[in-house]
Structures are given as C-alpha cells and as structure tokens.
Amino acid sequence: MSETYMTIREMCDAFDVTPRTLRFYESKELISPHREGQRRLYSRRDRARVKLILRGKRFGFSLEEIRQLLELYGIGDAQQLQITRTLNLARNRLEQMQSQHAELGLAIDELNDLITQAETGKPRAFPEN
Numbered sequence: 001m002s003e004t005y006m007t008i009r010e011m012c013d014a015f016d017v018t019p020r021t022l023r024f025y026e027s028k029e030l031i032s033p034h035r036e037g038q039r040r041l042y043s044r045r046d047r048a049r050v051k052l053i054l055r056g057k058r059f060g061f062s063l064e065e066i067r068q069l070l071e072l073y074g075i076g077d078a079q080q081l082q083i084t085r086t087l088n089l090a091r092n093r094l095e096q097m098q099s100q101h102a103e104l105g106l107a108i109d110e111l112n113d114l115i116t117q118a119e120t121g122k123p124r125a126f127p128e129n
Contacts, residue, residue, distance in 0.1 A: 005041040
C-alpha cells in the first residue's frame with residue numbers, strides 16, 4: 001500500500017472509528033476517498049478532515065457546522081474566513097459549555113447535599129431554596 005493512502009481498516013484503527021462512521025462521513029460529503037472498485041483509499045486530506053471532524057464533534061459542533069467550516073478551506077483567502085467562522089463557533093460553543101458546566105456544578109452540589117442528609121438521617125424530599 002502506498003504511503004499516501006490508507007485503507008478503511010487502517011483509518012478505523014488510526015481514528016478509533018467504525019467503517020460505518022467513515023461511510024457516513026463520505027455520504028455527508030465530509031470526506032471523499034479515492035475508489036478502486038469497492039475499495040476506499042483515504043488520502044492525507046481525508047485523514048486531516050477526519051481528525052477535524054472528530055475534534056469538532058468532541059466540542060459539540062454539528063456535522064453541518066463542521067461541513068461548512070471544511071468547505072471554507074479552499075476559497076483562496078489564506079483561510080481567513082474559515083478561521084473567523086471557526087472562532088465565532090468556538091466562542092459560542094464555549095459559552096454554552098460553560099453555562100452547562102455551571103448548571104451541572106449546582107446539580108452536583110444539590111445531589112451531594114441530599115446524599116449527606118440521607119446518610120445523617122435528616123432527609124428532606126426537596127432541597128430548601
């Protein structure tokens with residue numbers, strides 16, 4: 001196998017994804033592997049895109065948001081529009097995550113209080129406000 005291409009199995013092993021995941025990304029036009037009959041061969045570009053897709057998903061971006069960002073790569077402005085849009089999405093997502101983090105922190109504190117109350121024999125059905 002040429003060093004410039006990877007098989008679907010090699011991609012699955014490298015990125016810890018299933019063949020179904022890679023085929024799904026292909027169907028959504030996020031990647032476009034070279035085809036030799038039934039075989040899919042993934043280029044360096046495909047590998048970079050899969051890495052970005054997985055990172056975007058980990059951050060909570062939708063596949064549509066990721067697709068739009070990937071499309072901006074080749075428009076010829078030295079990726080300035082892509083960088084600007086990525087920063088805007090990232091800032092918005094970070095704000096959402098920080099809000100969720102704060103809400104989760106409150107829920108954890110309340111649950112800890114409830115457990116402590118139950119363990120000390122002073123249970124209350126609902127925390128006081």
